Amino acid sequence: MAERKRILITGAAGFLGSHLCDRFIAEDYHVIGMDNLITGDLRNIAHLFKLENFEFYNHDVSKFVYVPGDLHYILHFASPASPIDYLKIPIQTLKVGSLGTHNLLGLARSKNARMLIASTSEVYGDPSVNPQPEEYWGNVNPVGPRGVYDEAKRFQEAITMAYHTFHGLETRIVRIFNTYGPRMRLNDGRVLPAFIGQALRGESLTMFGDGSQTRSFCYVDDLVEGIYRLLFSDYSQPMNIGNPDEITIRQFGEEIIKLTGTDQKLISLPLPTDDPKQRRPDITKAKSILGWEPKVSRSEGLKITYDYFKSLPEKEIQHKDFKYFNKN
Known part of the structure; x- marks a missing residue:
């Protein structure tokens, strides 16, 4: 019987990282999860601890990373990802995108492992083209409040590509x-959990500006499938993975009000x-190279997500703040 391939997933206790752990466990990999739990939650991976092909390290990847034994793949998903997070811990956001990525690229090189990094549509900033293709270089303010996240991810892409071109490392972006x-x-500050949390608490839904700005929402299972296909493809340039079904924030708020059966107002x-x-991805490359496109409709995905949030303990629904530790 062939020995299991070993994969390191950073940010394993986070939203996306935990779903990736599930996927690779299902594909019969030996999964090594790593997270410093500053925004992650062990509850997201608690069901995996009983498995013999899962192990977990409580570690900050901004510090030296050591993993014993063979390592075939690395998925780098350790990073704050919402404005409420990276505005409260800006230094750590920059460090995990720079020092953390550098440490993991070094580990990948020493293990001869293929490494995929989680970049973001935020590298496009406030775009002047719509939808955003991978060739668009972006419109980013490096010293604005969002710059700590945007530039951390842009640097992350740059150093990853440098390791690919200079060292011949197998990388994916x-x-x-x-x-x-x-x-x-619920309290991470992003529009979807913010709207649903407000609806569950009986509060008005708060949108920024007049709500005419747009977003495109991809269900997590679709995203994981796209990442899985990208990892095992031969494509080393950045690739958009997302749902091109664009909607205004105001329209989205109205969908949430209808979904939750509440009578809240949008303010x-x-x-x-x-x-x-x-914000809308051009997924031409994902379609042609990976044969990937999203399958889950927004109405279907929202119902599943709403049912999940409704199942949370009442004290968690009512709690609106998030405390951070280790702010260096």
């Missing part, structure tokens, strides 16, 4: 657009600095 599903945090707050006015 996925640019992730808005994704949703079970295990998101406007001032638009944050550098908030993208539009």
Whole structure:
């Protein structure tokens, strides 16, 4: 019987990382999860601890990373990913994108492992083209409040490509657009959990500006499938993975009100600095190279996600803040 391939997944206790752990466990890999739990939650992977092909390291990848034994693949998903996170811990956001990525690329090189990094649609900033193709270089303010996240990810792409071209390392870069599903945090500040959390608490739904800005929401299972295909493809350039079904924030709020059966109102707050006015992926490359496109409709995915949030303990639904530790 062939020995299991071994894969390291950083950010394993987070929303996306935990779903990736599930996928690779299902594919019979030996999964090594790593997370410092600053935004992750062990509850997301608690069901895996009983398995003999799963192990977990509580570790900050911004510090030296050591994993004993063979390693075939690395998925680097350790990073704050929502504005409420990276505005509260900006230094750690920059460090995990730079020092953390550098440490893991070094590990990948020493193990001769293929490494996939989680980049983001935020590398496009507030785009002047719509939809955004991979060739678009972006419109990013490096010293604005969102710059700590945007530039961390842009640097992450640059150093990953440098290791690919200079050292011949096998690398993959996925640019992730808005994704949703079970295990998101209700209080992470992103529009979907924010709207659903407000609806569950009987509050008005707060949108920024007049709600005319657009987003495109991809269900987590679709995203994981795209990442899986990209990892095992021969494509080393950045690739968009997301759902091109674009909707305004106001329309989305109205969908949430209808879904939750509430009578809340949509109210406007001032638009944050550098908030993208539009966000929609061009997935031509994913379709042609990976044979991938999203399958789960927004109505189907939202129902699953809403049922998950409704199942949370009442105190978690009512809690609106998130505390951070180890802010260096």
